[in-house]
Amino acid sequence: MDGVLQRHTSRLYGRALFERLCEHMKQVRQERVAIDGDLLSLYRDAPKGVAFGPMCEAGDHIGVGIKFDPTASQNNKQNYCVVFFTNNGKEFGSTICSNTTGALYPAVGFHSTGEEVRLSLDMRWMPEEDMSMCIDSNEEEWSRLHDIKLNGAILEYSGRGKGIIDVGLAQAKYPLDTTHHYFEIEILDPGEHCYIAIGLARKDYPKYRHPGWNKGSIAYHADDGKIFVGSGVGDPFGPRCHKGDIMGCGIIFPRDFVSFYDCDLESNAPSSVNLDLEEDFSGSYSGESEDEEWWKEKENIETGVTIQVFFTRNGKTVGQKDVCIPKGGFYPTVGMLSSDERVKVDLHPLTG
Numbered sequence: 001m002d003g004v005l006q007r008h009t010s011r012l013y014g015r016a017l018f019e020r021l022c023e024h025m026k027q028v029r030q031e032r033v034a035i036d037g038d039l040l041s042l043y044r045d046a047p048k049g050v051a052f053g054p055m056c057e058a059g060d061h062i063g064v065g066i067k068f069d070p071t072a073s074q075n076n077k078q079n080y081c082v083v084f085f086t087n088n089g090k091e092f093g094s095t096i097c098s099n100t101t102g103a104l105y106p107a108v109g110f111h112s113t114g115e116e117v118r119l120s121l122d123m124r125w126m127p128e129e130d131m132s133m134c135i136d137s138n139e140e141e142w143s144r145l146h147d148i149k150l151n152g153a154i155l156e157y158s159g160r161g162k163g164i165i166d167v168g169l170a171q172a173k174y175p176l177d178t179t180h181h182y183f184e185i186e187i188l189d190p191g192e193h194c195y196i197a198i199g200l201a202r203k204d205y206p207k208y209r210h211p212g213w214n215k216g217s218i219a220y221h222a223d224d225g226k227i228f229v230g231s232g233v234g235d236p237f238g239p240r241c242h243k244g245d246i247m248g249c250g251i252i253f254p255r256d257f258v259s260f261y262d263c264d265l266e267s268n269a270p271s272s273v274n275l276d277l278e279e280d281f282s283g284s285y286s287g288e289s290e291d292e293e294w295w296k297e298k299e300n301i302e303t304g305v306t307i308q309v310f311f312t313r314n315g316k317t318v319g320q321k322d323v324c325i326p327k328g329g330f331y332p333t334v335g336m337l338s339s340d341e342r343v344k345v346d347l348h349p350l351t352g
Contacts, residue, residue: 059244143173146207157336175329182250191341200330210335238318248312
């Protein structure tokens with residue numbers, strides 16, 4: 001390309017103009033900056049990179065952005081900018097780039113067959129110092145946080161993780177309705193066993209039980225891909241979920257739905273509790289709990305409205321289940337049960 005450009009340009013405009021054009025092209029090439037997710041090396045207009053950050057793997061979120069000087073005048077063009085990179089929401093490095101051409105464009109490169117990424121171009125970056133100021137901004141959205149710490153939109157398991165009674169439970173303050181009928185969680189860290197569950201439960205659901213295990217709840221479990229409907233015995237439902245996967249849960253209400261009614265969840269599963277966990281995950285649980293007594297007192301209440309609860313994985317529907325909605329509605333509920341588990345929650349996604 002340079003040879004062809006040299007012949008035509010030299011003939012029309014002379015050698016001096018051609019040299020200035022080549023110098024400009026050299027400057028443009030120098031403004032290309034990127035990182036390699038496989039080795040996390042920094043490349044600046046060269047096929048060889050330098051060590052820059054931690055290696056990335058499936059499920060990681062890699063970001064790039066530009067920092068401009070807020071004091072720079074609009075009439076006095078800034079000749080440089082700082083390009084920074086992030087990994088899973090944390091900034092890990094930056095470099096200074098020339099801004100003489102006036103624009104730097106987002107770009108993604110691939111190298112091997114089968115590589116796939118999800119691209120988000122409309123992101124808003126909030127520095128860590130600003131994030132710390134709003135760390136408690138989501139507390140008002142949750143009614144209960146048992147053995148779970150809230151860090152902005154992130155839920156972190158803080159329980160012992162030794163037995164089935166060590167469940168960490170987070171339940172939203174408001175039930176799903178026809179306006180807000182869907183929510184999502186993203187698995188940031190599967191922890192030791194990825195005993196993570198997303199689902200819906202009645203308001204007074206026991207705090208030490210995974211959603212789906214007891215009556216008045218339904219949930220999709222990440223570790224085995226099973227669905228649990230008011231029983232400790234799950235049914236095959238969908239794929240297992242791992243780090244980086246986004247699990248969603250929502251309700252399709254009937255068109256004539258007006259209010260919530262009191263009813264039991266329909267389930268053909270056995271009433272015995274068989275958690276179907278790893279053999280080394282020991283624990284004990286008494287079947288005659290306050291929760292069971294609560295339901296015994298309401299055996300004669302008539303059945304209410306049937307709704308369709310559906311679950312998604314990475315934006316695709318996994319399946320659905322017809323259940324009856326309990327009095328007061330179904331509340332978004334997240335369960336965790338092994339150390340180091342972390343999920344990011346979006347109670348009000350734009351789609352669903």
